[in-house]
Amino acid sequence: MKKPVVVAALAAGLGLVAPFLVRAQQQPPAPHMPMPHMPMTQPPAHGTPPGWKLLLPQGDAARGREALGKFECYACHEVRGEKFPAPTEPGKVGPELSVMGPLHEQDYFVEAIINPGRLIEKGKGYEAPDGSSKMPSYNDSMTVQELLDLVTYLKSLAPPAGAPGRGGMRH
Numbered sequence: 001m002k003k004p005v006v007v008a009a010l011a012a013g014l015g016l017v018a019p020f021l022v023r024a025q026q027q028p029p030a031p032h033m034p035m036p037h038m039p040m041t042q043p044p045a046h047g048t049p050p051g052w053k054l055l056l057p058q059g060d061a062a063r064g065r066e067a068l069g070k071f072e073c074y075a076c077h078e079v080r081g082e083k084f085p086a087p088t089e090p091g092k093v094g095p096e097l098s099v100m101g102p103l104h105e106q107d108y109f110v111e112a113i114i115n116p117g118r119l120i121e122k123g124k125g126y127e128a129p130d131g132s133s134k135m136p137s138y139n140d141s142m143t144v145q146e147l148l149d150l151v152t153y154l155k156s157l158a159p160p161a162g163a164p165g166r167g168g169m170r171h
């Protein structure tokens with residue numbers, strides 16, 4: 001009749017220790033960290049909160065302008081009001097970009113760059129003979145930061161006369 005006593009004692013011991021272990025893992029965030037704004041009805045750990053939307057980190061418009069030069073996007077895209085060299089690829093020219101900002105959401109610009117074939121306007125010479133976009137893929141050479149900066153730059157381009165974006169102030 002001794003065994004059950006031992007088991008009971010062990011169980012009681014675990015019962016005392018277990019809550020302590022759990023608490024040790026759930027330490028409150030350090031004081032400088034913002035508390036997450038999540039409702040209490042979250043799914044358990046590793047679930048995606050309902051209604052999750054991609055939130056793009058803010059880029060830097062001035063660096064985006066540099067990236068447009070670095071990747072020579074101007075070879076196909078005129079940006080009126082900017083001092084890039086004139087387009088050099090007559091058969092491949094894409095849309096003029098100086099009024100782009102108000103025309104599209106950030107998400108659209110991301111996709112225009114990482115997936116140019118998604119939406120191609122017909123009848124403007126934008127398509128290659130095989131139906132793909134004449135715009136090349138930069139996915140192997142462009143950093144994520146450059147992509148974010150380009151998107152912020154494009155978003156800052158607005159009429160009149162394609163005034164250059166200044167630090168991504170206009171959104």
Ligand code: HEC
Nearest residue numbers: 071073076092093094095112116117119120126133134135
């Ligand atoms: C070889 C020519 C070429 C180069 C280089 C090029 N593009 Fe394009 N781009 C196009 C063409 C053609 C289209 C229209 C068809 C399409 O949307 O894929 C286009 C479309 C776009 C659009 C969508 C415009 C709209 O109103 O839908 C954006 C934004 C864009 N390009 C940005 C860029 C950026 C940024 C770069 C440099 C990283 C770049 N392009 C380099 C040819 C080019």
